[in-house]
Each structure stands twice: as C-alpha cells, then as structure tokens.
Amino acid sequence: MSKKNSHTGHRDSKNGQFITKKVADRCHATTQGESIPNPGRGDTGRGKKK
Numbered sequence: 725m726s727k728k729n730s731h732t733g734h735r736d737s738k739n740g741q742f743i744t745k746k747v748a749d750r751c752h753a754t755t756q757g758e759s760i761p762n763p764g765r766g767d768t769g770r771g772k773k774k
Contacts, residue, residue: 730759 734748734757735741748755 728762729765730761732757733760734758 734743734745734755736743737754737756743755748757
C-alpha cells in the first residue's frame with residue numbers, strides 16, 4: 725500500500741489561518757478544505773503546468 729502525497733487541511737477564508745476540522749464543520753460558510761502536500765513531497769502536481 726502506497727502512502728498519499730497530501731492530506732486535507734482546513735482554512736479560514738477570512739484570514740487564511742489553519743483551523744481544526746471541528747471548527748470548519750461548525751462554520752462551513754466561511755471555511756474551506758484543501759489538499760496540503762505531506763512533508764518532503766513538495767508540489768502534488770495539481771495546478772498550472774509550465
């Protein structure tokens with residue numbers, strides 16, 4: 725079984741600070757989930773190609 729290249733994090737849309745999943749579930753109108761690369765993995769390959 726291979727390891728994932730990223731994990732899910734939650735961020736406040738107003739100030740950009742990371743928050744817990746519990747807070748994100750409570751205030752889902754002003755939060756967003758995002759994929760964050762695991763340490764040592766760098767870019768996950770998603771996004772604009774050069």
